[in-house]
Amino acid sequence: MQQIDFYMVDAFTETTFGGNAAAVCPLTEWLPDETLLAMARQHNQSETAFFIHTDDGFELRWFTTQGEINLCGHATLATAHVIFESLSYPEATIHFATRFVGPLTVTRNGDWLTLDFPATSSEPVEPPQLLLDCLGISDYQEVRLGRTYTVVLENQQQVEAVRPDIQLMLKLNQKVCITAPAEIEGYDxxxxxxxxxxxxTEDPVTGSTHTMLIPYWAQRLGKTQMLARQVSSRGGDIRCQLVGDRVLMSGQAVTYLVGKVLLRRPAAQPNV
Incomplete structure (x- = not known):
């Protein structure tokens, strides 16, 4: 039987039950992909992050219940929180090697952790009618396509009022973000x-989407430092900064659960 440490962390929040929950598992070596996927399905969180400690830093991978993904902000923040808080990592910056987006870093400044991710671009597009039908809207300011469809609405109330048709959205086969100027004092x-x-169905706080939102809003608002709020039911805050072709996303995190994963291998079948 193999024992693996297990953490559940709420990311982009300073309180339990806020932000976005991620499972985090430190490994001593990479397990087979089918085992990592089975573990992610058993954890049943939006993402499970797996990492190993190397001579050069850490290697990091992310899995949903459907398979491995190329980038996840909140699970990276959760992983850094575990390394800093539970594994007592002494340095101020963690260096992650990833398979799809290259090197990433997370730097600690007090209770805030800052992700350094590559910025991603988006371009204006004519929205398919299916997209508007999924969201149940007809009025919008702009629709863009990059990592996801991004639908820009006029105000925060419209963003909060959207009740998407999730079954219809499955036919779209694309991730969807909706955004608008903030009406909360101090937020952008x-x-x-x-x-x-x-x-x-709805991700509570999404770091990867902000790699696209930050360049868009930086250009539109004429500023490179912003404060964003993802207005899901759990909600979360992201301090945002555009630095050339990189985005800095800062957030807090809290540990919810610490435990052990017990992996039992199937017994060998006797020779007949």
Whole structure:
């Protein structure tokens, strides 16, 4: 039987039951992909992060219940929180090697952790009618396509009022973000994010989508430092900064659960 440490962390929040929950598992070596996927399905969180400690830092991978994904912000933040708080990592910056997006870093400054991710671009597009039908809207300011469809609405109230048709969105086969200027004092923009194809009806706080939202809002607002709020039912805050072709996303995190995963291998079948 193999024992693996297990953490559940709420990311982009300072309180339990806020932000976005992720499972985090430190490994001593990479397990077979089918085992990692089975573990992610058993955990049944939007993402499970797996990492190993190497001579050069850490290797990091992310799995949903559907399979491995190429980038996840909140699970990276949760992983860094575990390394700093539970594994007593002494340095101020953690260096992650990833399979799809190259090196990532997370830097600690007090209770805030800052992700350094590559910025992603988006372009204006004519929205398919199916997208508007999924969201149940007809009025919008702009629709863009990059990592996801991004539908820009006029105000925060419209973002909060959207009640998407998730079953219809499955036919779209694309992730969907909606965003608008913030009406909360001190905040610059708000968003929500839906990814039913990845078994995520509504993601509470989504770092990867902000790699696209930050460049958009930086250009539109004429500023490179912003405060964003994802207005899901759990909600979460992201301090945002655009630095060239990189985005810095800062958030807090809290540990909810610490335990052990007990992996029991199937017994060998006797020779007949």
């Amino acid at each position: 923009f708000v968003s929500r994010f839906f990814s039913p194809a990845a078994a995520i």
